[in-house]
Amino acid sequence: MPQPRVVAVSRDAEHRFSKVPVGSITLVEGLGVVDDAHAGSTVQHRSRVRRDPTQPNLRQVHLIPVELFADAAKAGHPLGPGDLGENVLTAGLDLVALPEDTRLRVGNAVLRVTGLRNPCAQINTFRPGLLKVVLFRGDGTPLDRPAPGTGAPGAASAHVIRRAGVMSVVERGGEVRAGDPVEVELPAGPHRPLRPV
Template sequence: MAADTGNARVLAVCRDELHRFSKAPVEAISLVAGLGVVGDAHAGTLVQHRSRVRRDPNQPNLRQVHLIQSELFDVAREHGYELSPGDLGENILTAGVDLLDLPTDTRLIFGEAVVRLTGLRNPCAQINAFRPGLLKVVLTTSDGSPTDGPAPPTGSPEARSANGQVVRRAGVMGVVERSGDVRPGQRIRIEAPAGPFRPLEPV
């Protein structure tokens, strides 16, 4: 059953037909089941992110929709970085819901549209190319101390430091399970998956 979280809502929606780091805010986006965001470079049944295409172009696309919680922008501001909707390449900017703490396969319901969460975005050096030093804001350790480089693979010995587990805060990824439009101001309902809690892992 879907829960109404009360304050969970959409702040902005963005898309870009080209493979650029940032996306442009728009009045609404259309989600298509099994494909993603209409008019966005990352839509498709198979993987569209260029680094993953180079490794294996036949992988299923688990990154059709990128969502970021606006609370990350507040943290970035504390470190001297002013961010605007779409700057980090997200399709949907949310407020009032801790996306990072939701389990794998959680369904986010935006009116008619449904997005199933598949995992975490793995921050990369492109973030520092966009704003020097920003990577340390979106990639920290469990005690809050910054890291100095790209995130190591989950489960690898390097994924732990003397300060604790690597924490990725650059948003979550999902696939579209039911088509519909998403626009700023929409409420978000959350449907927990059946079965044991499985934390989101990088995809």
């Protein structure tokens, strides 16, 4: 199995859906990505700021596996680095299967995985129909269709699969660039599955 690695890095100082690919990003402990709109010790995502601006920022760095881009392309949605708002695009690592509090050594930085990105309707604004690729029921039924046997859209018949990557906080700062290895350090058990943050 090849060593997991960084494919690309992105940031954006403005609150936009996509981020701009760059040669490297600088991570700062407890804050996130330098010159990125989502950096801060308290929550920076606008919807969460409206609810409670004093919440801790568990979404400092967003990671997505490049393998998702292949699935999106098969569904007619070609994607490039930064398109889904990720800071770090990885290869060779099933990010959403990691347990909570997994540590990722990326370049010389350390990230602690806090949870799943909860995909929202902005994805369909960016690329109509893309939400079905990253958010669906475990039985494969899209969330905008009735669950089998229920007749009601959104009704629960199977758990919801979220594939829009994971969120993390910076535990040790450093530079991250394409080609950097990603090393996984699992937390001591029992392992808790990731939940949306």
